[in-house]
Every structure is written in C-alpha cells, then in structure tokens.
Amino acid sequence: MTNGHLDIIERSAELFDEVFVAVLINKNKQGLFSIDERMALLREITAHLPNVRIDSWYGLLVDYCADHDIAAITKGLRAVSDFDYELQMAQMNKRLSGVDTLFMSTNPEYSFLSSSLIKEVATHGGDITGLVPDHVRDELVKRIAEQHAQ
Numbered sequence: 001m002t003n004g005h006l007d008i009i010e011r012s013a014e015l016f017d018e019v020f021v022a023v024l025i026n027k028n029k030q031g032l033f034s035i036d037e038r039m040a041l042l043r044e045i046t047a048h049l050p051n052v053r054i055d056s057w058y059g060l061l062v063d064y065c066a067d068h069d070i071a072a073i074t075k076g077l078r079a080v081s082d083f084d085y086e087l088q089m090a091q092m093n094k095r096l097s098g099v100d101t102l103f104m105s106t107n108p109e110y111s112f113l114s115s116s117l118i119k120e121v122a123t124h125g126g127d128i129t130g131l132v133p134d135h136v137r138d139e140l141v142k143r144i145a146e147q148h149a150q
Contacts (some may be wrong), residue, residue, distance in 0.1 A: 009021060
C-alpha cells in the first residue's frame, strides 16, 4: 500500500457513501504479507475514514461487486500505460457484470510509485518515508529485516 493507493481511497471516500477496499487473493502470487496482515495494515491506515470497509475476495472483482451490490470500481491511473491495461479490464468488467469503472488520475506527487518499486528500494535499504504510510513503512522494513535474518 503506497501513498498513491491511500490518496485514491481517500478521494473515493469523499465521493461515495461507502467504499470497499477488496484485497484480492491470488494463489499464484506470494506477497511479503499474508491476506490477513494486508487487511490489518489497510484497516490501520484507513481508520480515519469511517465509510471505508476492508475485505478480501478470491475470484473476479466483478463477482465481489455483484455480491455486495457495488455499482462502480475506482482505479487510479499513473500513466498512459496504466490506462491501456485498465481500459481493457474496465471494458471486460462492464461486459461481464455491468459494473462501471471510474478512473482517477493520480496525484503527480505519487505518479512514479508502485508497490514493487517500494519493495525493491526498501529491500536495498533506501528510505521510503513519505512514499508509504508510516505504519506500512515500519512493517515493511521489519518484514524485510526478518527475511534477511533467515
């Protein structure tokens, strides 16, 4: 979770009565944090947003939307390359379920951020302060140290 992600969540929370942040479970990916740990981190950094709900889901995001009566998905776009991929995804989601996708341009301050880049910088001891919420930074640095100690 980067500050770019948090910015999109905060802006979405201003627009909608209720915002669901779904942690999608991908059995083919092994992240640094478990699903439960990711959900706990998200709850911590969105605690100031009373209309944000954190959940997890295995399967298609549009099926989650259908199960929870969600009419729109909000996505942040950093660059044109994001748009190409996300537009195709949005069109498929609309075709599968009728769920619309709303694109928000990222805050230019965060336009270069990606989770993988943050992990790489942190792994090599770089300072990620101001790029991720402080709680996420602390947990990420701790997890990387634990992995290097093994």
